[in-house]
Amino acid sequence: MLPGMIVVEAVSKTYGRLGRRTRALDGVSLTVRRGETLGLIGGNGAGKTTLLSCLLGFLRPDSGAIAIDGCPVDDLGVRARTGYMPERLGFDRDLTGADFLAFHWRLSGADPRKTAAEVGAAADRVGLDRGALGRRLKTYSRGMLQRIGVAQATLGDPDLLFLDEPASGTDPLGVAIVRDLILAAKARGATIVLNSHQLPEVERVCDRVVFIDHGRLTRSETLTGAEASRRRAMIRVAADRAESALTALTTASIAAEPGQSGQLRLADAGEAEVAKAVRVLALADIPVLEVRASAELEELFRGGSVS
Amino acid sequence: MTEMIRRYLRQKLASLGVLVALGVIALVTAFTLAVSGGERGLETGFVSLLLLAAASVSKDASGGALQMILARPLTRTDYLFGRYLGILAAYASFLAACALIAYALATVFLPLFGLERTPVSAPALLRGFGAGMLGAVLPAAVLLFFSTFLPGYADVLAYFLLMIALPVPGLLGQALRKPWLERVSALAKENVLPEVRWEQVFGGKEVLGAATGRWALAVAVFLVAAAAVFSRREFAYGQD
Numbered sequence: 001m002l003p004g005m006i007v008v009e010a011v012s013k014t015y016g017r018l019g020r021r022t023r024a025l026d027g028v029s030l031t032v033r034r035g036e037t038l039g040l041i042g043g044n045g046a047g048k049t050t051l052l053s054c055l056l057g058f059l060r061p062d063s064g065a066i067a068i069d070g071c072p073v074d075d076l077g078v079r080a081r082t083g084y085m086p087e088r089l090g091f092d093r094d095l096t097g098a099d100f101l102a103f104h105w106r107l108s109g110a111d112p113r114k115t116a117a118e119v120g121a122a123a124d125r126v127g128l129d130r131g132a133l134g135r136r137l138k139t140y141s142r143g144m145l146q147r148i149g150v151a152q153a154t155l156g157d158p159d160l161l162f163l164d165e166p167a168s169g170t171d172p173l174g175v176a177i178v179r180d181l182i183l184a185a186k187a188r189g190a191t192i193v194l195n196s197h198q199l200p201e202v203e204r205v206c207d208r209v210v211f212i213d214h215g216r217l218t219r220s221e222t223l224t225g226a227e228a229s230r231r232r233a234m235i236r237v238a239a240d241r242a243e244s245a246l247t248a249l250t251t252a253s254i255a256a257e258p259g260q261s262g263q264l265r266l267a268d269a270g271e272a273e274v275a276k277a278v279r280v281l282a283l284a285d286i287p288v289l290e291v292r293a294s295a296e297l298e299e300l301f302r303g304g305s306v307s
Numbered sequence: 308m309t310e311m312i313r314r315y316l317r318q319k320l321a322s323l324g325v326l327v328a329l330g331v332i333a334l335v336t337a338f339t340l341a342v343s344g345g346e347r348g349l350e351t352g353f354v355s356l357l358l359l360a361a362a363s364v365s366k367d368a369s370g371g372a373l374q375m376i377l378a379r380p381l382t383r384t385d386y387l388f389g390r391y392l393g394i395l396a397a398y399a400s401f402l403a404a405c406a407l408i409a410y411a412l413a414t415v416f417l418p419l420f421g422l423e424r425t426p427v428s429a430p431a432l433l434r435g436f437g438a439g440m441l442g443a444v445l446p447a448a449v450l451l452f453f454s455t456f457l458p459g460y461a462d463v464l465a466y467f468l469l470m471i472a473l474p475v476p477g478l479l480g481q482a483l484r485k486p487w488l489e490r491v492s493a494l495a496k497e498n499v500l501p502e503v504r505w506e507q508v509f510g511g512k513e514v515l516g517a518a519t520g521r522w523a524l525a526v527a528v529f530l531v532a533a534a535a536v537f538s539r540r541e542f543a544y545g546q547d
Binding site for chain 2: 015050053056058059060076077079080082084086088089090091092094095103104108109136138152161162
């Protein structure tokens, strides 16, 4: 195992006063490896935002410890390499978009001479036109606020990103832009912690997900690589050929379950298994209409697997 | 810290309500000053400082801006003292504007309308500016301290409560004929919110007097207390 960039050890956090105390985190331990993208999954009130707040040093754990690269979370060296986007952008709404980004660029300790260039580049990355940069934040739509929030988080290409519902309230293009930015950050080796309810997006960008319920870590699933613990695939054929497709797969010793409208679900499907299944169907002269790899996180989330 | 001071000034300048209120106070102050020939000093009243110093930290904390700032490589102390210096910079700008308007009124407008005036001297204006600034240092520190842990504009309320509470033991002592209560009250008043006659200090009197010493100590205590509270405070955001 690679050394952990983020190490969380038995962290507990309780809110409230005597008699009305709520345990938001209960002995959470996890390690996020350098370059890994970790997704936090859980219902409302599960403890995800509390965990993010502890990771960022806004909240202090009652017990346990958190270290980032062996340093405390409020270490200024760590913060200089950190990008953070809150769920809702609560900032001076009288600032223009350009001033907002410039403020965060300067605050990050970066070269002030590059401010204008970096502000423009950040706006381009999230698809905000230059005209919008001159407008005050209070005139921005929710989607535009989310985009400029992501732009400020990725200013200076930080190698540690904490994103809380980054695509919430954005249009489909905004969702795609946020996804591309996360994938770009991944590609340059950034370590990312993503809190999102958009499970298909989580699945597309995360290497691993952890489920949090009532402040406890209940499940961890690796989604990519040789260590992938949850590999599912769906193959869709014409509905009237589904039965013969199932027979062909079973004959080839490939476990599959029939679904709706010609869907066949492969329970344990790595890349090789999916390729083999497609080959079997092609040889049986059954046209494959769609192939989709999916960890089916929603199934896990809805199916009560999170106990 | 410079960024924090700039941001504070920008925030205050962006608020139209604050600007209008300060404008009215500035005009009244300047007119009084111009007519008196600068001898009245820059007495802008406590309201102008309240307008500039209220909710200096609490507004950021409740709006979520603070969390975004604290995620950057900036210590909490830098943020806090940046806000404090921002208050003082805003107040200094306001006093300077008052002095300029007063000078313009005295030299141009009052003679234009044939009104009687006493010439405003630059040294008198400077003394007034200095006294005004030093007079704001302690109230700004007290308001900052309260704003580190009280929500919204409760810092202003707490300040007034403090001013009201300090003489209460003295009044009780008088009513109950308990001299020790009166002594406690006087002691608390002298040490928590000491009054310094800055005009006299600028005139070379009581520069190192007991009142000046108590004032310096009170400023230091409130600032250190603000830093201690703020560095320990937790800032939750959003929902799980």
